[in-house]
Amino acid sequence: MSIEWISQLREIVVDSLEKSWLPFPLKEDLCEGWKKDLQAGPSSTILYTSCMYHIAPVIEKAVENLEKFGVTKGGVMTRLAAVGTKALGGFLLRPDEAEVKRADGIVRRIYELLRRAGVEFGLLDREIYSGALLYELGLVDDFARYARRAAEYFKKRGVRRIITVDPHTQHVLEKIYPKYVEGFDIEVVSYLDLIKPGGVSINGFAIHDSCLYARFLGKYERIRQLLAAGNPVEDPYITGKDTAGCCGGPIESTFPGVAKQIAKTRVRELAKLSRKVVVQCPICYVNLKRASEGEVELYHMAEVLL
Amino acid sequence: MSLSLVDLRKTLGEDKVVTDPDILRIYARDPASFEFELPLAVVYAESADDVVNVVNYAIKNKLYITPVFHSTSLSGNAATVARNTIVLSSERMNKILEVSDVDWLAVVQPGIKIDEFNLELMRYGLQWPVDPASSKTASVGGSIINGGGGVKGAKYGPAPHWVLALEAVIGTGERIRVGCRTLKCREGYDLLHLFVGSEGTLGVITEATVRLAPLPEAFVGIVAQYDDIVDLANTVVEARRRRLWLMVAEFMDDDGSDLVGLGRKYTLWMGADISAGSEEAVLTRLREVAEGNRGKVVAEAAKWGDFFKLLEPRRLLYPAPVKRAVESYGGNAVIMMADVAVPTSKLPEAMREVKDAVRLYGVPTITGGHVGDGNIHPTLWFDKSNEEQKKKAIKLFEHFGKIAIKYDGTISAEHGIGVHKREMLKTALEARGSTAALRIYKEIKRIFDPHGIFNPGKIFE
Amino acid sequence: MSLAELRAEASKCQFCGFCEYACPTYKTMRMRHFGPRGRINLIKNFDGELSEAAYIGIMTCLVCRACDVQCPAGIKIAEVIHDFKAYILEGKIYKNKR
Numbered sequence: 001m002s003i004e005w006i007s008q009l010r011e012i013v014v015d016s017l018e019k020s021w022l023p024f025p026l027k028e029d030l031c032e033g034w035k036k037d038l039q040a041g042p043s044s045t046i047l048y049t050s051c052m053y054h055i056a057p058v059i060e061k062a063v064e065n066l067e068k069f070g071v072t073k074g075g076v077m078t079r080l081a082a083v084g085t086k087a088l089g090g091f092l093l094r095p096d097e098a099e100v101k102r103a104d105g106i107v108r109r110i111y112e113l114l115r116r117a118g119v120e121f122g123l124l125d126r127e128i129y130s131g132a133l134l135y136e137l138g139l140v141d142d143f144a145r146y147a148r149r150a151a152e153y154f155k156k157r158g159v160r161r162i163i164t165v166d167p168h169t170q171h172v173l174e175k176i177y178p179k180y181v182e183g184f185d186i187e188v189v190s191y192l193d194l195i196k197p198g199g200v201s202i203n204g205f206a207i208h209d210s211c212l213y214a215r216f217l218g219k220y221e222r223i224r225q226l227l228a229a230g231n232p233v234e235d236p237y238i239t240g241k242d243t244a245g246c247c248g249g250p251i252e253s254t255f256p257g258v259a260k261q262i263a264k265t266r267v268r269e270l271a272k273l274s275r276k277v278v279v280q281c282p283i284c285y286v287n288l289k290r291a292s293e294g295e296v297e298l299y300h301m302a303e304v305l306l
Numbered sequence: 307m308s309l310s311l312v313d314l315r316k317t318l319g320e321d322k323v324v325t326d327p328d329i330l331r332i333y334a335r336d337p338a339s340f341e342f343e344l345p346l347a348v349v350y351a352e353s354a355d356d357v358v359n360v361v362n363y364a365i366k367n368k369l370y371i372t373p374v375f376h377s378t379s380l381s382g383n384a385a386t387v388a389r390n391t392i393v394l395s396s397e398r399m400n401k402i403l404e405v406s407d408v409d410w411l412a413v414v415q416p417g418i419k420i421d422e423f424n425l426e427l428m429r430y431g432l433q434w435p436v437d438p439a440s441s442k443t444a445s446v447g448g449s450i451i452n453g454g455g456g457v458k459g460a461k462y463g464p465a466p467h468w469v470l471a472l473e474a475v476i477g478t479g480e481r482i483r484v485g486c487r488t489l490k491c492r493e494g495y496d497l498l499h500l501f502v503g504s505e506g507t508l509g510v511i512t513e514a515t516v517r518l519a520p521l522p523e524a525f526v527g528i529v530a531q532y533d534d535i536v537d538l539a540n541t542v543v544e545a546r547r548r549r550l551w552l553m554v555a556e557f558m559d560d561d562g563s564d565l566v567g568l569g570r571k572y573t574l575w576m577g578a579d580i581s582a583g584s585e586e587a588v589l590t591r592l593r594e595v596a597e598g599n600r601g602k603v604v605a606e607a608a609k610w611g612d613f614f615k616l617l618e619p620r621r622l623l624y625p626a627p628v629k630r631a632v633e634s635y636g637g638n639a640v641i642m643m644a645d646v647a648v649p650t651s652k653l654p655e656a657m658r659e660v661k662d663a664v665r666l667y668g669v670p671t672i673t674g675g676h677v678g679d680g681n682i683h684p685t686l687w688f689d690k691s692n693e694e695q696k697k698k699a700i701k702l703f704e705h706f707g708k709i710a711i712k713y714d715g716t717i718s719a720e721h722g723i724g725v726h727k728r729e730m731l732k733t734a735l736e737a738r739g740s741t742a743a744l745r746i747y748k749e750i751k752r753i754f755d756p757h758g759i760f761n762p763g764k765i766f767e
Numbered sequence: 768m769s770l771a772e773l774r775a776e777a778s779k780c781q782f783c784g785f786c787e788y789a790c791p792t793y794k795t796m797r798m799r800h801f802g803p804r805g806r807i808n809l810i811k812n813f814d815g816e817l818s819e820a821a822y823i824g825i826m827t828c829l830v831c832r833a834c835d836v837q838c839p840a841g842i843k844i845a846e847v848i849h850d851f852k853a854y855i856l857e858g859k860i861y862k863n864k865r
């Protein structure tokens with residue numbers, strides 16, 4: 001897609017982050033509902049969602065529109081982008097209520113798994129986005145500026161340790177923040193490394209690995225440990241650490257058509273192994289879902305861990 | 307560019323014709339080419355009809371066509387060397403059209419990569435046993451057209467043994483089918499095998515019917531090390547005398563073994579496919595042969611999967627020099643892999659001469675290869691900005707060819723002639739007193755390609 | 768990495784194409800500029816301008832790192848492409864837009 005679109009997208013994201021700490025114009029409390037009635041411990045360690053599970057369905061919808069209207073350069077696509085920008089004045093992107101409920105459920109499940117493992121942690125008074133998208137798109141300066149703000153946000157709240165729930169946030173905080181934010185010394189851990197392997201509620205599924213977890217963060221084996229009880233179907237290529245295919249997610253907002261084709265390739269591969277597929281990342285989830293058209297059933301990891 | 311290629315775009319569809327200069331550059335070369343011309347266009351064929359259209363267009367407009375699959379050829383076979391050339395890519399033609407587990411054959415579009423193909427065949431318990439070190443990238447079509455071979459060659463032989471039939475578009479724009487679906491096929495001249503080693507000069511293949519083999523029931527293998535190449539070669543000789551039909555017999559010389567972390571020894575990988583249950587018996591025989599020839603067995607495997615892992619350092623024959631060369635010369639590094647073969651019995655003498663030559667020329671080189679079929683790959687590297695070193699390297703490369711000729715071997719076992727070995731080919735034919743062959747090649751080409759459009763400058767000028 | 772460093776890293780490429788083996792965009796598009804070998808060579812050949820098709824090839828990289836382990840020359844392919852994307856956007860968006 002054209003450079004114009006990327007600059008439009010950049011404006012939307014940068015503006016939104018500036019105004020609301022979220023990358024798109026969204027209802028401010030979208031990612032807060034899951035915390036209702038949950039106990040928050042001391043907040044030097046926090047469970048941090050970066051709003052990822054809640055944003056993902058919004059992205060899914062936006063990408064669908066992009067794909068529908070955005071195939072031609074300029075034209076409708078630019079209009080859509082303009083809508084996005086104007087949205088800051090009032091119009092908000094809104095996921096379906098059911099999707100919000102599901103996202104709430106997933107994060108609450110992670111909360112429970114951590115509590116059960118005896119991990120002590122608090123919650124943020126308000127979730128903010130990590131800025132991962134900016135970095136991943138290659139908008140490095142914008143990212144750096146935002147990351148400094150976000151780091152300040154954590155610091156003000158006395159955060160010393162962050163527990164993440166998705167690979168993008170874990171990666172950007174663990175590997176990228178220290179490069180762009182001077183003195184960033186908050187410890188960043190994934191919930192995967194803190195919970196205890198229990199059972200798995202489904203059996204004979206295929207694992208769709210997150211590229212970041214598997215190849216950037218060294219969690220390939222750990223994920224298998226956690227899922228072993230469900231007897232996942234493995235294949236040396238399709239689910240191999242080095243060769244497992246990406247879902248297309250990283251380019252969904254810039255080249256939605258190509259992203260979807262990639263997701264289709266991936267779904268076809270996974271379907272050879274099982275109709276049930278377990279994912280570890282909300283972005284993988286929406287991309288595979290968009291391409292799957294019922295060919296596979298998708299489960300979030302936290303939903304199947306007992 | 308005088309031609310707008312408008313007609314071609316109209317016939318084929320916009321997305322199949324790319325004229326963007328940045329893209330042309332990445333289709334103009336293969337790993338071993340230093341110089342190339344920019345093509346006029348890259349055209350992505352998706353069917354035989356597309357190919358017919360491109361061929362007719364080239365005839366009409368007096369253009370050349372250089373067909374490419376994945377451009378991993380090592381002799382310039384897939385590089386664009388003439389002006390007014392269209393690069394015709396078959397990389398999108400990668401479908402498996404049929405697999406028969408009774409006839410043990412498959413029909414494929416030729417642009418499928420060998421590993422892609424074999425990963426699929428695994429599900430049937432079958433294999434296409436042609437496994438060049440480049441099998442991750444190289445296509446089924448490319449290995450047929452170049453006549454390539456691989457690690458399992460000791461038993462299975464190279465690609466020409468594993469192709470039954472081809473569909474091709476020749477230089478008249480006609481579609482032909484050569485070979486049969488049956489293993490036996492005696493209908494006149496063997497046109498099928500004319501395409502083996504044709505390097506894109508006779509026509510464009512659009513479909514291949516290939517022979518398959520069952521995956522071995524079981525496998526055992528050993529790795530042994532030697533102080534002397536003669537002992538290593540004799541191990542293989544004796545294995546054959548003892549009627550051990552090896553599936554793999556690979557080696558790496560002392561410099562190579564050293565570079566890949568195995569120590570300064572000659573290393574032999576040797577293994578056989580067997581019936582389940584006979585593992586220990588065959589392992590014992592392998593051990594005996596190795597030790598009987600002063601080899602030290604350093605590793606054993608009782609499964610193909612395990613042996614495959616043991617082969618890892620052997621697969622570094624190309625990667626290790628690449629790594630070393632870029633460390634030494636950065637972006638100016640060039641790797642050249644020679645591809646000579648001698649009868650296995652002549653391997654010790656030939657190897658010794660290869661080592662002498664390397665010492666004499668002083669160009670960094672390691673040697674490995676398929677000792678089972680006498681195919682050795684002295685692999686050298688140099689700094690292309692250093693004219694003197696470059697000259698020396700090319701001379702050494704040609705010298706390896708002369709050694710092969712001296713020991714009744716061939717200057718090219720599997721990579722082909724391309725542009726790099728045109729002179730060596732002449733020398734080889736002269737040495738055999740067979741210069742007429744070159745004339746016959748040219749006449750054959752004229753029959754298939756009367757307008758002279760296909761892959762100019764390859765094999766001969 | 769700076770542009771000079773990116774070019775130096777990219778110029779280690781020997782064109783073997785092993786990196787395409789597991790590349791999701793290559794597998795899907797089957798065009799060289801949608802794979803790591805193509806992208807790395809576009810960067811190696813970069814002369815200050817990128818054509819449209821080359822731009823799309825670069826920008827569709829998922830930075831999924833399936834290529835890195837395959838590379839005999841040890842090029843940090845994913846990182847090089849990511850940083851080159853950043854370089855391109857820097858030039859095209861920031862400089863032109865502000």
Ligand SMILES: Cc1cc2nc3c(=O)[nH]c(=O)nc-3n(C[C@H](O)[C@H](O)[C@H](O)COP(=O)(O)OP(=O)(O)OC[C@H]3O[C@@H](n4cnc5c(N)ncnc54)[C@H](O)[C@@H]3O)c2cc1C
Nearest residue numbers: 375376377378379438439445448449454455505506510511
């Ligand atoms: C690291 C490395 C290791 C290698 N190891 C081996 C090895 O162990 N054994 C071995 O045999 N080779 C080896 N090779 C060489 C190379 O991989 C083989 O020659 C391979 O078969 C080429 O396949 P390709 O798909 O890349 O074809 P290309 O290089 O693209 O093309 C091969 C030839 O076919 C022609 N051609 C392309 N398309 C068509 C078409 N549709 N119809 C007709 N002709 C066409 C081309 O013009 C060219 O002459 C190695 C190469 C590398 C880089």
